[in-house]
Amino acid sequence: MVARHDQTSDPQLLESLLQARRGTAFFARKLNELSDADLDGPSLLPGWSRRHVTAHIGYNARAIARLIEWAATGVETPMYASTEIRDHEINFGATLPAIALRHLFDHSAVHLNVEWRDLPADAWHHKVKTAQGRIVPAEETVWMRTREVWTHAVDLNNGATFSDIPAPVLERLLKDITGAWKTRGTDTGLLLKVTGRQPELEFGSAGPDAPLVISGPLAGVARWATGRGTDGVTATQNGAPLDTVPAAPKWI
Numbered sequence: 001m002v003a004r005h006d007q008t009s010d011p012q013l014l015e016s017l018l019q020a021r022r023g024t025a026f027f028a029r030k031l032n033e034l035s036d037a038d039l040d041g042p043s044l045l046p047g048w049s050r051r052h053v054t055a056h057i058g059y060n061a062r063a064i065a066r067l068i069e070w071a072a073t074g075v076e077t078p079m080y081a082s083t084e085i086r087d088h089e090i091n092f093g094a095t096l097p098a099i100a101l102r103h104l105f106d107h108s109a110v111h112l113n114v115e116w117r118d119l120p121a122d123a124w125h126h127k128v129k130t131a132q133g134r135i136v137p138a139e140e141t142v143w144m145r146t147r148e149v150w151t152h153a154v155d156l157n158n159g160a161t162f163s164d165i166p167a168p169v170l171e172r173l174l175k176d177i178t179g180a181w182k183t184r185g186t187d188t189g190l191l192l193k194v195t196g197r198q199p200e201l202e203f204g205s206a207g208p209d210a211p212l213v214i215s216g217p218l219a220g221v222a223r224w225a226t227g228r229g230t231d232g233v234t235a236t237q238n239g240a241p242l243d244t245v246p247a248a249p250k251w252i
Helices: 013-032 052-074 083-093 098-118 121-125 140-155 168-182 218-225
Strands: 127-129 135-137 189-193 201-205 213-215 234-237
Touching: 013 098, 013 168, 052 098, 052 127, 052 135, 052 140, 098 140, 127 201, 135 140, 140 168, 140 218, 140 234, 168 218, 189 218, 201 218, 213 218, 218 234
Parallel strands: 189 213
Antiparallel strands: 127 135, 189 201, 213 234
């Protein structure tokens, strides 16, 4: 009989799993606060309704579960057959009856959690491939899911904000984003400065000259970096304040 607890005993991985599960519960709470009619309303993502966000989170859980199955069996099971199929899946999911859409989220979340729970401790180090083609250990899937559920809970446009997201999640999110910018070469002279804490945190790549500096509290800087608005942050260029905060470079 399969044990009803996580097979790993790695404390860092267990903490990461807890953060992902808390994010899933938070998304579920914000989703359940919405009526069926509310699901038709706009999300914070251009062109997507709340239905699209919910469908995306549901199918994302299924996709990540396929990676865990890959890690467990050694049989390659990609997240998605193609980007086109992924997009079609989300658009189809957005047309489901409200009860079916809610079941998609609930059942896929439970399925992924069971796959995580039952994965043998040594299999967490087995390599899988993300939808972007990165080769990563299976333990990376926990962060992949954490990032999705917390960020898209805000995108449901139901009162959640980046201030609701735990600081460790926001800090790792900023490391991810600035890392992606660096890889693409879009971070030249761009520095993110998190204020209101000691010591202040900095992310990005400051050039030899005074860079473009985006400053603000952690939640505000993360919101800006994810492309979800400029409220709560300020910008300086070569040390001089800018009247308008520029948009962040694309990160995904």
